[in-house]
Amino acid sequence: MRPRSLVFTLFGDYFRYCGDGEAPLRGLSDVLQLFEVEPATTRVVMSRLRAEGWFETRRDGRLTTYVLSPKAWQLLDEGRERIFRHVSGEWDGQWTLIATRASDRSARDEVRKQLTWLGFGQLQPAIWVAPGDRMAAARDLMETNGVSSDVFLSRSGDLDHDRSIAARGWDLDALDALYGRFVAQHDSPVDGGTHDDALVARVRLTDDYRRFPFTDPDLPADLLPAGWNAPRAHEVFVRRHDELRPGATSAIERLTGMTVRGAHRAFLDGGAVGFTRER
Structure with missing residues (x-):
């Protein structure tokens, strides 16, 4: 996992719900060390992201805090909406x-x-x-x-022709294989892990899953091949995302001294993925 990708995943799942969407550089460095990212690398990455307009900084004495910019808030809002919403409904053939x-x-x-x-x-x-x-x-x-x-x-007026269109417009075999690998990798909870282990596992879960919106068009079920792995992958993601949440949140709060309030939680409803906010 690249440090830049890690930063956006961490802010998307945790730090956007801390204060004004913020994280102290020292605490962020401690979190990223769990992923073998050295503090010097974290400083360079955050400096570049600030220069690109994704973050603003606040100084309190010697303490530097990175705060999401309006540009970053928009990116995270759009990303959350896409990552945590997978449709499942009727298709009218159009x-x-x-x-x-x-x-x-x-x-x-x-x-x-x-x-x-x-x-x-x-x-x-x-x-x-x-x-x-x-x-x-x-x-x-x-x-x-x-x-x-x-x-x-x-309209083609013919379901077999529609399925042919879908097979030519998207590489469904490759996408199905990606979903299958996601299930194999993440549907194996580790018992007895620490809160830090839970954070690492949850970040990797989200980072792997958030790639699907870029490749999966959420085609109607009528157009998908038999044995399609996506529903199973969605179920695994929602379940593990929730199971790992308490330990991961505790690790974030311990390492940064911040409090995570009102974070989103994924849910599954009739094959469709959605999210809600904690109260």
Whole structure:
């Protein structure tokens, strides 16, 4: 796990709920040492993140505290919404199709990343598709990035053809294998561990799981292959995230002297993942 990724995971799960979204550099360094990140490296990473506008700093004597910037709050809010929300519902058979026209390469590259984040798959170099009505989001994205395109709704009228579209638009076999590895790695609780062990395990759990929103479009169940591993992975994540929470939170509070208040908790409802806030 890279130090930069660790910082955002720690702030997303813990430090955003401390004070004004803050962590003392000394305490943060102590936490990161659990992941074999040296204090000197932590100082360099935090200095760079501050220079990039993700954090502001506050000085109390010799104590430096890093505080989330508005830019970082937005990133964490968007990330939490995507990571902790996996839909599971009926599909009406509609597809949103995007046919892009000529544009500069830099705009295309940026649009490609954002379309993937919105759940679109690429059928051909200039053709993108997603299940359901996503026309408003697609048109807004194209207009914002200045990419000429045609956006419309379509139906194939044939479920086998729909499944073929899904198989061509996304590498479902590779994604299913990733979910299977996630289950194998994290569905094995370690008994008798310390609070520090719980923190390390929970951070690694979240860091591994948060990659799925970038690759999983949450396709309707009708379009997925038999034995799809995602529901099992979602169940493992929600259960382990909750089981490890008390010990992990205790470790954070002991190492930093901060109090974690109102942190989010994941839940599973009929195959859909969501989150709520502690009171």
